[in-house]
Amino acid sequence: MIRVILPQHLRTLAHVGGEVTVEVEEPVTQRSVLDALEARYPMLRGAIREHDTLQRRAFLRFFACEEDLSHQSPDAPLPEAVVSGKEPFIVIGAIAGG
Amino acid sequence: MSGVRVLVGTHKGAFVLNSDGKRKNWTVSGPFFAGWEIYHMKGSPVDPDRIYVSQTSGWFGQLIQRSDDGGKTWHQPGLPNEAIPAPGPPPALPNRFAYDSSPETGKPLTTHQWYDGTQHPWEFKRVWHIEPSLTEADTVYAGVEDAALFRSTDGGENWQELSGLRGHGTGPKWQPGAGGMGLHTIILDPTDPKRIYVAISAAGAFRTNDGGATWKPINRGLYSQYIPDPRAEIGHCVHHVAMNPSRPNVLFMQKHWDVMRSDDAGDNWKEISGNLPTDFGFVIDVHAHEPETIYVVPIKSDSEHFVPDGKLRVFRSRSGGNEWEALTKGLPQSNCYVNVLRDAMAVDALDKCGVYFGTSGGQVYASADAGDSWNPIVRDLPAVLSVEVQTL
Numbered sequence: 001m002i003r004v005i006l007p008q009h010l011r012t013l014a015h016v017g018g019e020v021t022v023e024v025e026e027p028v029t030q031r032s033v034l035d036a037l038e039a040r041y042p043m044l045r046g047a048i049r050e051h052d053t054l055q056r057r058a059f060l061r062f063f064a065c066e067e068d069l070s071h072q073s074p075d076a077p078l079p080e081a082v083v084s085g086k087e088p089f090i091v092i093g094a095i096a097g098g
Numbered sequence: 099m100s101g102v103r104v105l106v107g108t109h110k111g112a113f114v115l116n117s118d119g120k121r122k123n124w125t126v127s128g129p130f131f132a133g134w135e136i137y138h139m140k141g142s143p144v145d146p147d148r149i150y151v152s153q154t155s156g157w158f159g160q161l162i163q164r165s166d167d168g169g170k171t172w173h174q175p176g177l178p179n180e181a182i183p184a185p186g187p188p189p190a191l192p193n194r195f196a197y198d199s200s201p202e203t204g205k206p207l208t209t210h211q212w213y214d215g216t217q218h219p220w221e222f223k224r225v226w227h228i229e230p231s232l233t234e235a236d237t238v239y240a241g242v243e244d245a246a247l248f249r250s251t252d253g254g255e256n257w258q259e260l261s262g263l264r265g266h267g268t269g270p271k272w273q274p275g276a277g278g279m280g281l282h283t284i285i286l287d288p289t290d291p292k293r294i295y296v297a298i299s300a301a302g303a304f305r306t307n308d309g310g311a312t313w314k315p316i317n318r319g320l321y322s323q324y325i326p327d328p329r330a331e332i333g334h335c336v337h338h339v340a341m342n343p344s345r346p347n348v349l350f351m352q353k354h355w356d357v358m359r360s361d362d363a364g365d366n367w368k369e370i371s372g373n374l375p376t377d378f379g380f381v382i383d384v385h386a387h388e389p390e391t392i393y394v395v396p397i398k399s400d401s402e403h404f405v406p407d408g409k410l411r412v413f414r415s416r417s418g419g420n421e422w423e424a425l426t427k428g429l430p431q432s433n434c435y436v437n438v439l440r441d442a443m444a445v446d447a448l449d450k451c452g453v454y455f456g457t458s459g460g461q462v463y464a465s466a467d468a469g470d471s472w473n474p475i476v477r478d479l480p481a482v483l484s485v486e487v488q489t490l
Contacts, residue, residue, distance in 0.1 A: 009133060009158055015179065042189055043177050047158040051194045059157045093157050 002033050003088035007060075010048070010091065014041040019088060028083045030062060031074040048091055063090040102446045103168065103488040104454055105149065106462055107136030110480035112151060114169040117475075121452055121466040124475045130172060131163065135224075138441055138484040142230040142238075146488050150238055150254055152225035160224050162192045162240075162254045176255030190255030195222050195240070195248055198261035210244065211273040220244045220264070227441060229284035233291065241281030245272060245298040247310065260310035263296065268315060268332045275299035275335050275354075276400075282440055283339045287346045295349065295364060300335035303351070305364050316364030320353060337380045338440040342389035350392050350419070352382040352440070357394055359419050370419025375406050381443040385468060386451045390418040393445075393453060393469060395438040403458075404435035412455070414469050428472035429463065436461070441484035448489060456482025 001021045011017060022036040031054070038045050049056055054074075056062065061070040065079045065087050081087035104115040111129030130136075134153045142148040151163040151172070163172045173179045176190025197220055212218035223243040231237035236253040246264050248257040263281075272279060283297035292309040295316075302317040315331050325333040335354035342348065351358040351367065355378050358367040371377035376396045385391035392415050398406040405411065410429040413422040436457035446452035453465045460479040463472045 007157075009155065013158075013161070043174050045191065046160070046193045050159075051191070052196060057157065057159060095157075 001085050002028060002036070002082060003085055004033065004037055005088045005090045005092075006044075007091060007093050010044060013043050013047065016041070021085075026083070028078050029075050030069065030072070030078065030089075033078065033089055034074075059094040061092050061094050063092055064088070101490045102448065102452060103141070103146075103490055104444075104462065104464070104475065105139045105141065105169070105484075105486040105488070106456055106479065106482060107139050107151075107441075107484035108456075108460070108480040108482050109135055112136040112139055112153075113476070113479060115462065115475050119448055121446075121448075121464060122473075124464075126476055127169065129480075130169075134161075136483060137224060138227050138486075140228050140230055140486045141488045142235045143232050144230070145235040146490055148230070148235050148253075150228045150230060152228055152240070154224040160193055160195065160222070162225070162228075164192075164254050175250075175253050190252070192255050192257075195225070195242055195246075195257055196259070197222065197246060197264070198259040210269060210279065211271055213274065217270060220246075222246075223278060224280075226280040226282045227284055229286060232286050232288055239284050239286075239294075241284050241296060243278045243280035244274075245279045245281040245301060247281055247284070247294075247296055249310070262306070262311045263304060263313045266304070266313050266315070268301070271332055272298065272301035273333065283336070285339060285341050285349075288343045289346050293346070293363075295339060295341070297336040297339050297351075299337065300333060300354075302332045302334040303336050303339060303349075303364055316360070317367070318365065319360075319367030319369075320358065321356070321369075322354065324354075338382050340382045340384045340392070342384040342386070345389045348389065348418075350382050350384060352379050352394055354378065354400060357382065357419065370415070372415070372420030372422055374413055374422050375411075379438075380440040381438050381455065383443045383445055383453070385453075386445045386447045387449065388416070388451075388468075391416045391468070392419065393443065394422075395443070395455065397437060403437045405437075408433050408435060410434045410436060410457070412453070412465075412469055412472075425465075425469045425472070427470065428465075428474075434459075439483055441486075442482050444485050444487040446487045446489045452487065454485050454487055456485045458482065 101118040106113040111132040113128035117124045137152045139151040147168040149165040153161040175192040209217035227241040229239040240248040247260045285295040287293035297303045304313045320334045347363045349360045357371045359370045379397045409431045412425040436459040443455040456462045458481045462475045
């Protein structure tokens with residue numbers, strides 16, 4: 001079970017509060033986690049990744065285990081702590097303040 | 099006629115304002131979609147409880163929302179609101195606006211002119227304007243940035259580009275205005291379902307007579323000093339166009355500078371700025387029952403986007419242009435420096451005609467007497483991007 005933390009606006013869209021969890025078969029990657037997330041919450045399609053290219057939207061970033069994974073390959077394995085459910089996969093707005 | 103519903107899109111959410119036919123006492127609902135930019139929301143003339151919304155964000159992209167109960171509840175068309183979908187093919191894609199690149203119709207261009215004159219790829223950014231069909235509640239048009247026209251025939255679940263517009267040979271010469279290259283005006287002819295007018299910043303106005311298959315630029319008579327050939331076929335920064343449904347051949351235009359009029363469905367335009375204090379502005383609208391009565395809100399200039407002299411004045415012409423009177427009763431006449439954006443004025447169909455507009459300062463003003471006097475419905479919303487009115 002993969003834990004995912006979404007920014008507030010996407011939680012509102014998906015009608016969820018706090019963390020969500022998704023079942024993902026191995027290998028667990030950004031792509032497989034986001035595929036599972038969008039399958040369960042189709043209202044998030046296009047809001048995290050572009051509709052057709054499935055590229056990460058420019059103003060979003062992906063964090064896990066205190067690392068910025070935004071520029072890693074979407075098919076790279078996620079850290080073991082994410083796979084085991086110890087740590088969440090975090091989707092976060094790229095601009096934190098201002 | 100029992101009342102009016104005013105739909106207000108703002109920089110940080112949507113609001114629905116309701117009143118009875120007297121238009122004195124108002125209830126305010128919202129914010130809906132708090133924190134998101136609501137470029138436009140508009141109700142179906144066929145089913146007033148059906149309201150479409152363009153919800154957009156630089157972070158999360160474009161969403162389409164729909165209400166089927168007059169704005170009480172909302173959902174993304176075709177998607178489950180809370181339940182997890184059944185396994186199988188993906189449901190609707192209400193938020194996907196993909197430019198047509200098919201070989202058959204896909205003359206559609208891949209580039210347009212950038213600010214510096216170079217060519218730039220077409221990139222979808224957001225929906226600026228939503229125009230529900232006059233005859234089918236499930237049919238709705240969307241004008242988008244970068245400029246293109248889309249249509250849905252299933253209530254907003256799926257969208258297809260009417261690519262004949264972008265496929266018009268002038269496409270590589272279209273260029274963005276300061277606010278982007280948006281298709282911001284869509285006017286449906288009530289007497290001819292195949293005739294549609296659109297306007298694009300900064301390409302100009304276009305008309306189709308065949309339901310969107312082919313388009314003709316309709317900019318003859320426009321004069322724009324900021325393009326190399328001021329009388330060019332395209333490249334004009336048309337800010338808004340308005341039509342009274344009883345006279346679909348007569349169009350009124352607020353251009354970047356100049357207020358214009360056409361009496362032949364856009365084939366020819368003449369200037370009607372007359373005695374306006376400035377002919378720069380964004381909004382223009384027509385009285386519901388008097389097709390020669392039009393309204394504009396002059397703005398000081400293209401670099402000073404606020405009303406001149408610190409006075410918020412709507413100007414009304416009862417002669418189809420050229421002779422204008424300032425309407426000031428109830429509007430601030432000192433220290434006011436707001437703007438009124440292109441989609442932020444609307445009229446109701448009551449008698450007397452109601453006129454409504456919203457400002458960059460978050461005020462929504464209403465007049466229940468065709469502009470003679472004004473009252474704020476609300477004073478402190480986020481900056482208003484659009485105002486539409488439903489007469490119920």
